[in-house]
Amino acid sequence: MAASAATERRALVAGATGLIGRRLISQLADSDRYTRIHALVRRPLETSEPVVSHVVDFDDLPASAADxxxxxxxxxxxxxxxxxxxxKPAFRRVDxxxxxxxxxxxxxxxxxxxLVVSSLGADPDAGNFYLRVKGETETELEALDLPGLALFRPSLLRGARDEFRLGEELGNAAMSLFAPLVPARYKAVSDRELAIAMMQVAETGVSGVRVIESEEIRRLGGTV
Ligand SMILES: NC(=O)c1ccc[n+]([C@@H]2O[C@H](COP(=O)([O-])OP(=O)(O)OC[C@H]3O[C@@H](n4cnc5c(N)ncnc54)[C@H](OP(=O)(O)O)[C@@H]3O)[C@@H](O)[C@H]2O)c1
Incomplete structure (x- = not known):
């Protein structure tokens, strides 16, 4: 299927109800960059122009996103x-x-x-299950031969969540406490920095595969 004409710019977003996805949707909508932003969600989401939500079955793509x-x-x-x-299998099914x-x-x-949010340390050969799944996902995405693929590898994420995540809270507390000692690669990135970085990279365009880690995310997001 051919991409849309230059005046009609359309984005497709998955994960729109999460920490990063919510921020992304709001930044994209505010930017006037797109005439239409399609959000694929598993439960109804209230949206306003130019965002349109589509309740889909992620086990049944592309059929359930036919329109x-x-x-x-x-x-x-x-x-x-x-x-x-x-x-673990249920985690792999999503990630x-x-x-x-x-x-x-x-x-x-x-x-x-x-443009995909992956993780620092993503590696198909990693001993850690989470990082191995992230790495296997990246490998399969690369094999799809998209014109441009941007893999964002944040370390820890910062932002206001509805739910409490102990590991993330402890990580962010330690990160603040030892901030001057933490190498840039491991410094947490905020939902805002990551959303802005993703938009910046989309705006510049990507040819082939580009990997973007925390320090560059923070720079593109405007805080370094
Ligand atoms: N947390 C960290 O410190 C950290 C660090 C590095 C990388 N990352 C990665 O960053 C990415 C974004 O993280 P986040 O914190 O924004 O995630 P999040 O807040 O947990 O949001 C995840 C999104 O995925 C959707 N989702 C989850 N399970 C689903 C399912 N079974 N079917 C359909 N949709 C499902 C959620 O939809 P619902 O709202 O319907 O559940 C939500 O839109 C993730 O890939 C994460 O692994 C996170």
């Missing part, structure tokens, strides 16, 4: 935790299967660029 039409760029902030998902299915959909809808 989207051409897009220019796709943003993926999908993800869960092993605790939230309930098991690997759904992300790859979303990427295939984006490619088939004509996306010039896919």
């Amino acid at each position: 989207i039409g051409p897009i220019d760029e796709a943003y993926c902030a999908l993800g869960t935790t092993i605790r939230q998902a309930g098991s 690997h299967d759904y992300v790859v299915a979303f990427a295939r959909l984006a490619r088939d809808l004509g996306a010039r660029c896919l």
